[in-house]
Amino acid sequence: xxxxxxxxxxxxxxxxxxxxxxxxxxxxxxxxxxxxxxxxxxxxxxxxxxxxxxxxxxxxxxxxxxxxxxxxxxxxxxxxxxxxxxxxxxxxxxxxxxxxxxxxxxxxxxxxxx
Amino acid sequence: xxxxxxxxxxxxxxxxxxxxxxxxxxxxxxxxxxxxxxxxxxxxxxxxxxxxxxxxxxxxxxxxxxxxxxxxxxxxxxxxxxxxxxxxxxxxxxxxxxxxxxxxxxxxxxxxx
Numbered sequence: 001x002x003x004x005x006x007x008x009x010x011x012x013x014x015x016x017x018x019x020x021x022x023x024x025x026x027x028x029x030x031x032x033x034x035x036x037x038x039x040x041x042x043x044x045x046x047x048x049x050x051x052x053x054x055x056x057x058x059x060x061x062x063x064x065x066x067x068x069x070x071x072x073x074x075x076x077x078x079x080x081x082x083x084x085x086x087x088x089x090x091x092x093x094x095x096x097x098x099x100x101x102x103x104x105x106x107x108x109x110x111x112x113x114x
Numbered sequence: 115x116x117x118x119x120x121x122x123x124x125x126x127x128x129x130x131x132x133x134x135x136x137x138x139x140x141x142x143x144x145x146x147x148x149x150x151x152x153x154x155x156x157x158x159x160x161x162x163x164x165x166x167x168x169x170x171x172x173x174x175x176x177x178x179x180x181x182x183x184x185x186x187x188x189x190x191x192x193x194x195x196x197x198x199x200x201x202x203x204x205x206x207x208x209x210x211x212x213x214x215x216x217x218x219x220x221x222x223x224x225x226x227x
Binding site: 030031033035040041042043044045048088090091092101102103104105106107 | 118147149156157159162170172202204206212213214215216217218219220221223
């Protein structure tokens, strides 16, 4: 099963509005990352937040992390048409023999309407 | 720096055939991971290679295999293709191994008929 689950699955807003996406996960993490994927293409890393951080900013992006609730949110302010994409959260999961890997959620499909 | 490149970008194969996909990581990156993306299962981790050794493997059958060369370039191979193998295969590289910031290639779209 997926470690991270995004909510909502799809979001449609007007250009200029803010977009908020949420991610919940199941087990303890060391870090959580957000990625963007434009239709059918590779993923682009947006931001990494460590488990001891509560909030992080990068340009128009703001990410929060609440480890007590095992949840994170991604806020995109002043949205633009170019922000139309799918957004994924990814968490680290301890795998066999202590190795770790990234586990992705199902993603939120964001559409920005002009 | 050039980004991660994947070849080919598109591929159509017949059930039962085998396929090899190639990935060239960003210069200096030693870790290469492979993912399969489908509408139903989402992004699933296949394996990770670091210093020519497989360090991690996802829950995929033995038909899926890979390798990494001394220049960090990586290939993945799928034998005896099944219809369900149709997917976008993504390669990602990073400076070091583990679940850290990864740089993805554009993917190879594999269609099995």
